Amino acid sequence: MKQFNLENKVAIVTGSSKGIGKAIAKGLAQMGATVVISSRNQAACDEVVAEFEKDGLKAVGIACHIGKEDQRKALVDQVVDSLGRIDVLVNNAAINPVYGPIENVEPEIFDKIMDVNVKAPWALSNLVLPHMQKNNNGSIINIASVEALTPGFGLGLYSTSKAALLMLTKNQAKEWGQHGINVNAICPGLIQTKFSAALWTNEKLLGQLEKSIPSGRMGQPEEMIGLACLLASDAGSYMTGGVYTADGGYMIAG
Numbered sequence: 001m002k003q004f005n006l007e008n009k010v011a012i013v014t015g016s017s018k019g020i021g022k023a024i025a026k027g028l029a030q031m032g033a034t035v036v037i038s039s040r041n042q043a044a045c046d047e048v049v050a051e052f053e054k055d056g057l058k059a060v061g062i063a064c065h066i067g068k069e070d071q072r073k074a075l076v077d078q079v080v081d082s083l084g085r086i087d088v089l090v091n092n093a094a095i096n097p098v099y100g101p102i103e104n105v106e107p108e109i110f111d112k113i114m115d116v117n118v119k120a121p122w123a124l125s126n127l128v129l130p131h132m133q134k135n136n137n138g139s140i141i142n143i144a145s146v147e148a149l150t151p152g153f154g155l156g157l158y159s160t161s162k163a164a165l166l167m168l169t170k171n172q173a174k175e176w177g178q179h180g181i182n183v184n185a186i187c188p189g190l191i192q193t194k195f196s197a198a199l200w201t202n203e204k205l206l207g208q209l210e211k212s213i214p215s216g217r218m219g220q221p222e223e224m225i226g227l228a229c230l231l232a233s234d235a236g237s238y239m240t241g242g243v244y245t246a247d248g249g250y251m252i253a254g
Contacts (some may be wrong), residue, residue: 033058045062086132089128098197144163184241186246188247214248220245
């Protein structure tokens, strides 16, 4: 338990008002961290904070549209001003506004996907870097997807953006290891969230997916917690530049 202890640590989790981000934030808080709940809507952030505090967990809510430079900077400034440090950053927020062939996507949609899924994690990581350098310690966890590892259908640009996030992860790990900062990526499979509803609400498609993977089912957001807590804590202190799947065996399904 001592290795997983995150007491006196501050963790920012983007896109944490629901789904995987909320689950990871709760897991980090249960390990003792003060978590910063962040999404575009302040009311949604406040609702999660109230829920966490009711359970005796430490959390603050700061709204941030990670696609906007001024809001990213304001988020980091507010966290440092109010909590004094940043130890963990989970780049979870992402978008996928289209489902269909890659040739049908408008250029402005391409730009929007890359801005939020690749540029924003890069920029936000750069903003927290000096604060982690100061402590010669830190963990950045980029939430990618199994779609970054193998192409599916209808998710081409999302897959492309997540593949770019994996290479960003590896470069961050290689360059920032000298500062005591570990950077890793988690690739969830099909998880039952609002984000992936287009897949699991289609009973025929869901049935095909569940038959094809060894676990025989889709995952739940809470099943991402253990891996995130490992990578955020001293238990994962020698893990950096890694790409870890939590996919029920999707990648070996063939």
